[in-house]
Amino acid sequence: MSDFPFAIVGFDLDGTLVDTAGDITAALNHALGLAGRAPLSEAEVRPMIGLGTQHLLEQGLSATGGVPEGLSPRLYEALLGFYEANIAVHSRPFPGLVEALDRLDALGVRTAVMTNKLEQLARLLLGELGLAGRMAAIIGGDTLGPGKAKPSPEPIRAMIEACGGGRTAFVGDSIFDVMAARGAGATSVAVGFGFLHQPVEELGADHVIGHYAELVPLLERL
CATH class of the missing domain: 1.10.150 (DNA polymerase; domain 1)
Incomplete structure (x- = not known):
């Protein structure tokens, strides 16, 4: 039985999981x-x-x-x-992501995506890149209806519920990711390599990583 401190790790998509x-x-x-x-x-x-x-x-x-x-x-x-x-002509997972997902999977952690992208497009992109089947839930910006995208915490709560509940970390690259995670009671992790609107240190995230090799070791310490 794993003693990893998180049951769920959720991810934003554009600029976090995949360079789109x-x-x-x-x-x-x-x-x-x-x-x-x-x-x-x-x-x-x-x-x-x-x-x-x-x-x-x-x-x-x-x-x-x-x-x-x-x-x-x-x-x-x-x-x-x-x-x-033309959804996956140039788009690729960020370096180290697949290895991090492998490690989380081995630890029995459920992984999921919550993105402001339309759910249909998110599923199509993740499917093209071979990542869709690894996710316990995929929540898009339109999944819960109008006005229910990030920075609202509601879609993160829906993601957590779809994964069966438990302590959750959410990884993103924007202040909207941080706000939504905080509102949903999740630990927020910001990536320094995303589509940043401002310096990553100014996002107010609980933690910051510069490469996916840092993610699992960080979460293990929390």
Whole structure:
């Protein structure tokens, strides 16, 4: 019987489990091109990721000339369609992640994902990368309905419940991850390699790691 102190380790997806910036940038630039806008670099897009597709599109339009009045839903649909068709061209798990999941699995820990990405896209991406079957639960930004995405703690609570309950750590790369984890009573761990909107030390997480090799040893000490 493992004496590991956590029953569940949950993860954000974009910028935490998987570096998805290349594919998200391509999809955003596809939509911007349809609007007659210039493309953005991956470095420009990274800080725009994490609050869902609508927010991403609005940020991209704002950065390339402004958000038009009565924004056409066709741009949103075009972005989603392109992304779904090209979801894992460049996206890869961050270094050390698979080894960390192997170690957690060996310890009998349940792992799960809670992301503001649409659940269907999260499942598709994790499936393409061979990670979906490793997760006891996958909760998307739309799983619980409108207004129930991070920073609300409700989807983290739903993730914990779906995993059978128990002491939980949640790993993320944004202040919304930290806020949601705190609200759900989970220990928050921030990654220094994610799509950071601010220095990782300013996120207010309980703990910070710079590589996935640090995750299990950190949690073992808590």
